[in-house]
Amino acid sequence: MKTVADVLNTFKHGLNAVYDSLEVDAITMLVLSELTGYSKAKLKAFPETELTGEQQERLTSMLNQLQTGQPVQYILGYTEFYGLRFEVNSNVLIPRPETEELVNWVIESAPIPAVNILDIGTGSGCIAITLKHELKQAKVSAIDISKGALEVAKRNADSNHTPVNFIHADILNYEAINMDNRLDIIVSNPPYVTETDKRQMHTNVTDFEPHSALFVPEEDPLLFYIAIADFAIKNLKPGGLLFFEINESYGKETVEMLLNKSFKNIELRKDMSGRDRMIRCSYQVNCY
Known part of the structure; x- marks a missing residue:
C-alpha cells in the first residue's frame, strides 16, 4: 500500500x-x-x-x-474565499487572494447599517456572496453576461445561505440595464488581461479559465472600466463608492480616466505583493 x-x-x-x-x-x-x-x-x-x-x-x-495544467480547484470542484466555500468550474474564474483584499476594503468602507450594493462581472459570485455574508443588512445584486457563471453563482449563494439578486446582463450595453434603486456601492473585478499579459501567464490560467472573464483587446485595455464608470455615473447615489480590481500595468491610466469623468477621492491601493491592484473613488452629484 x-x-x-x-x-x-x-x-x-x-x-x-x-x-x-x-x-x-x-x-x-x-x-x-x-x-x-x-x-x-x-x-x-x-x-x-x-x-x-x-x-x-x-x-x-x-x-x-x-500534469496537463488543469487547476487543482477545478479538479476538486471548489475553492475557499474569505472563509467561505465556493463551487468553481470552467464557467468561472478561480477567486484570487488579492480579490479578498478588495472585498475587505469594501466591507471597511461600507456605510452602516444597510447599503445597496452591485457586483459587476460576478463569476462564481465570490464578491457579492461574501459581501452579503459580512454585511447582512445590505441588499446585494450581481451582474454577469455568462449564464453558466450565473448558474454557479446561484448555487454558491444557496450553499452559503446568502440571498443575492443575480442579473443576466452585458455591462458593455449598460444603458439597457435598469436598476430599481440607486446604489451605495458598485464593485467590479472585470476582464483586464491583455495579449501582452497573456504571454506571461501560466497555462493553468490561459488554457482552462474562461477567456470572456479574463481578456480585453490590447488596444482598448480599459474597455470595461470605462463602461462601468459610465454606468456608475447614472446609478450611484451622490457620495456613492466605486471599487475596482485593476491591471497593475494600467493603474495611472485608470485613475486618469476616473478623474476625467469627475470622480472624486480616488485612491489607488497596492495588494499584498506591492502591486497596484485596486481603486476606490466616489461619485458626487455635481460631476456634470
Missing part, C-alpha cells in the same frame, strides 16, 4: 515541470486532505499513513489532470 510520503514523492516528481516546489507541496497537501479527510497538520505528522486502493486510483487520476 502507498503511504502519504509515497504520494508526496510521486507528485513532486510528476509536477515539477508544471509548478515550482512550493506550489507542488501545497497542491499535494490539498488533494491528500480532500481525499483522506485529514488535516494538513495530521498528514505532515503521520507521513506513514497508508492510503486505500480507491484513494490511490483517484490520486493517479488527479495527477494526470494536474
